[in-house]
Amino acid sequence: MKHNTILVTGGAGYIGGHTCVELLAAGFNVVVIDNLSNSKIESLERVQKITGKPLAFENIDIRNLTGLRALFAKYDIGAVMHFAGLKAVGESCQKPLAYYQNNVYGTLVLLEAMRDADVRHIIFSSSATVYGASATPPYTEDMPIGAINPYGRTKAMIEDILRDLANADQLTPTQKPWKIALLRYFNPIGAHPSGLIGEDPNGIPNNLLPYISQVAVGKLAQLSVFGNDYPTKDGTGIRDYIHVVDLARGHVKAIDVLESFLFNAGGCKAYNLGTGIGYSVMEVIAAFEQASGQRIHYKISPRRAGDLAECYANPDLAYQELGWKAEKNLLDMVADTWNWQSQNPNGYDS
Numbered sequence: 001m002k003h004n005t006i007l008v009t010g011g012a013g014y015i016g017g018h019t020c021v022e023l024l025a026a027g028f029n030v031v032v033i034d035n036l037s038n039s040k041i042e043s044l045e046r047v048q049k050i051t052g053k054p055l056a057f058e059n060i061d062i063r064n065l066t067g068l069r070a071l072f073a074k075y076d077i078g079a080v081m082h083f084a085g086l087k088a089v090g091e092s093c094q095k096p097l098a099y100y101q102n103n104v105y106g107t108l109v110l111l112e113a114m115r116d117a118d119v120r121h122i123i124f125s126s127s128a129t130v131y132g133a134s135a136t137p138p139y140t141e142d143m144p145i146g147a148i149n150p151y152g153r154t155k156a157m158i159e160d161i162l163r164d165l166a167n168a169d170q171l172t173p174t175q176k177p178w179k180i181a182l183l184r185y186f187n188p189i190g191a192h193p194s195g196l197i198g199e200d201p202n203g204i205p206n207n208l209l210p211y212i213s214q215v216a217v218g219k220l221a222q223l224s225v226f227g228n229d230y231p232t233k234d235g236t237g238i239r240d241y242i243h244v245v246d247l248a249r250g251h252v253k254a255i256d257v258l259e260s261f262l263f264n265a266g267g268c269k270a271y272n273l274g275t276g277i278g279y280s281v282m283e284v285i286a287a288f289e290q291a292s293g294q295r296i297h298y299k300i301s302p303r304r305a306g307d308l309a310e311c312y313a314n315p316d317l318a319y320q321e322l323g324w325k326a327e328k329n330l331l332d333m334v335a336d337t338w339n340w341q342s343q344n345p346n347g348y349d350s
């Protein structure tokens, strides 16, 4: 049976919003819940403008079991895409309880509501941070996980919880087993090519691309490049940047695969969503300057504790099993970021 209505937690956020566009375009009905702690309702107005299709929105926190129960009673939900969560590594070191409470406890409440409503298909937003420092890139899904900060540990813990759920079904076979995809994102950047939706961080951005683009529009004076003495091609850190639209499309592929023979008996599988190509900070700056025609002022600062020299995926499993691979290149990513930022210098408040 095809799942026609997808519950998207955190759907007003950056990746969730782009995924709503792809889900609506693929013919799914979409119900979004979000507590708007890191997003604006305007993003969902724009999702509907891009697609010309309506979606349902409820302002519900994933920790609100009563609210979730009412939601599952109201809508005929077939599967859940679970994006809701706090995501700043630095903040997670300062406020670990807030991160465990929101991300881990919130996911437990969501899973309880799903179990009670007999909705057992879930796609979870995991992260390359679960590979930690013990594995060496290119990362493959079978490498041991060992996150090195509270944010990463919330992701690793949630992965464990989801694997345990699927394993329990193997012990006591059930008519309706859990079917779970853990999507490990590498570094999502870019924006929808329309320029209507994109990343709109609160306050000073934590990630490279929003920072660069705010320097480009003059909101921030200069970029700090953390470390130029890594053992990499130009000394700056290397990451696997992936266009957010490619990432969003990976979720639509994953929903289809949960229905396929691969998951006939249920189960929980992890997939890397990356391009497999690593770019240095200096290469990203150069590409952004080329796409935008703007000069990016930067200074070299000391390395940040916990940053890895290199992080990139082996994305072969996603290609083999989901039939997905990234289509967009670095120039597409930076050009779409610039298109979004220049049209919306103050994000959704523009």
Ligand SMILES: NC(=O)c1ccc[n+]([C@@H]2O[C@H](COP(=O)([O-])OP(=O)(O)OC[C@H]3O[C@@H](n4cnc5c(N)ncnc54)[C@H](O)[C@@H]3O)[C@@H](O)[C@H]2O)c1
Binding pocket: 009, 010, 011, 012, 013, 014, 015, 016, 033, 034, 035, 036, 037, 038, 039, 060, 061, 062, 063, 082, 083, 084, 085, 086, 087, 102, 106, 125, 126, 127, 128, 185, 186, 187, 188, 207
């Ligand atoms: N952006 C990245 O670089 C990246 C990388 C790897 C994984 N992820 C994961 O992907 C998911 C989405 O990331 P994003 O970049 O779109 O972040 P985002 O902050 O833009 O979106 C998350 C959304 O969840 C909502 N939310 C947070 N806590 C909630 C709660 N308790 N109840 C209801 N809503 C809640 C926020 O308001 C926000 O709209 C997150 O789980 C994040 O950890 C992101």
